[in-house]
Amino acid sequence: MMRAKEPIALTIAGFDPSGGAGIIADVTTFVHFGVRPTAAITSLTFQNFEGVFGAIHETADSLRAQILPVIEEGGIAAVKIGMLPTADLVAGVARLLAETDLPAPVIDPVLQSSSGYELMEKEAVEALVTELMPLARLLTPNIPEAETLTGLRINGDAELREAASMIRAMGAQAVLVKGGHLAREPGEEPRYAVDIFDAEGDVTVLSGEWIDSPPVRGTGCMLSAAIAACLARGMNLKESVRAGKEFVSETIRHAATLTPTHIET
Numbered sequence: 440m441m442r443a444k445e446p447i448a449l450t451i452a453g454f455d456p457s458g459g460a461g462i463i464a465d466v467t468t469f470v471h472f473g474v475r476p477t478a479a480i481t482s483l484t485f486q487n488f489e490g491v492f493g494a495i496h497e498t499a500d501s502l503r504a505q506i507l508p509v510i511e512e513g514g515i516a517a518v519k520i521g522m523l524p525t526a527d528l529v530a531g532v533a534r535l536l537a538e539t540d541l542p543a544p545v546i547d548p549v550l551q552s553s554s555g556y557e558l559m560e561k562e563a564v565e566a567l568v569t570e571l572m573p574l575a576r577l578l579t580p581n582i583p584e585a586e587t588l589t590g591l592r593i594n595g596d597a598e599l600r601e602a603a604s605m606i607r608a609m610g611a612q613a614v615l616v617k618g619g620h621l622a623r624e625p626g627e628e629p630r631y632a633v634d635i636f637d638a639e640g641d642v643t644v645l646s647g648e649w650i651d652s653p654p655v656r657g658t659g660c661m662l663s664a665a666i667a668a669c670l671a672r673g674m675n676l677k678e679s680v681r682a683g684k685e686f687v688s689e690t691i692r693h694a695a696t697l698t699p700t701h702i703e704t
C-alpha cells in the first residue's frame with residue numbers, strides 16, 4: 440500500500456544554538472506533530488539559557504536564496520515566521536509571500552528575548568506592521584508584543600480583547616493574544632492564563648490552568664510552530680490554536696516535573 444506523503448511545513452526564523460528557542464524548537468515541534476520540517480535562517484544568534492550575546496543577520500537575498508529551492512520542490516502546506524530582525528528581511532519575506540504560492544503564515548512577532556535582548560530593530564517592527572501583518576493567517580503576540588504593536592497598556596481581559604481587535608484592524612486575518620504575562624504581575628497569585636483568539640471578529644476566550652514551573656524558553660516559538668503544523672495537517676485554525684495551546688501546556692507541565700538542573704544552568 441502506498442503511504443500518503445507527510446505534510447511539509449516551513450519555518451522562517453532565528454537559529455538558537457542552545458536549542459531553547461528558534462528553529463530547533465520549531466523543527467522539534469513540527470516532528471512531534473508528524474510534519475516534515477523545512478527551515479530558513481533569518482539570523483544566527485549567540486545565546487544560551489542565561490541570555491543573548493549577539494547575532495549575525497541574514498540579508499533578504501540570502502534568505503530568498505534559502506527558500507526558493509525549497510518552494511520549488513513543492514508541498515509546503517504551512518509557514519511559520521519567527522525572528523525577523525531587520526526591515527530588509529521583513530520586506531524580503533513580504534515579497535516572497537506575494538510572488539510565490541506559499542500559504543499565508545502564522546507569524547510570531549519576536550521582539551525581545553525573555554532576558555531583554557532586542558531581537559527586532561525598530562524599523563523592522565514598523566515594516567512588520569505595514570508590510571507583513573496584512574499577509575498573516577495568524578499573529579501570535581504576547582502582552583509586551585501586543586502593547587508595542589498597538590500602543591495600548593494591557594492590564595486586563597478587556598484590553599486583551601481591544602488589542603486583538605486593533606491588531607486585526609491592522610490587517611491580520613486572525614490574532615491570538617497570549618495573556619500569560621498578565622498573570623505574572625508582581626504580588627499576584629496566578630490561577631489561570633487567558634488568551635484571546637480573534638478570527639475575523641469571532642472572539643474565543645481560551646483559558647487554561649496556570650502551571651507553576653521553572654521558566655521554559657521558546658514557548659512562543661513552539662506555540663506558533665505547533666499551530667502551523669496542525670494547519671499543515673489540514674486542521675482548521677481554531678482547532679490548530681487549541682491543539683497548539685495543549686501542546687505548550689504539556690511541555691510546561693513536563694518541565695514542572697524536572698529538577699531545575701534540567702532546565703537552567
Ligand code: PLP
Nearest residue numbers: 453460461522549552553656657
Ligand atoms: N532566540 C530566538 C532565535 C527566538 O526566536 C526567540 C523567541 O522567539 C528567542 C531567542 C527568545 O526566546 P526566549 O523568550 O525564550 O528568551
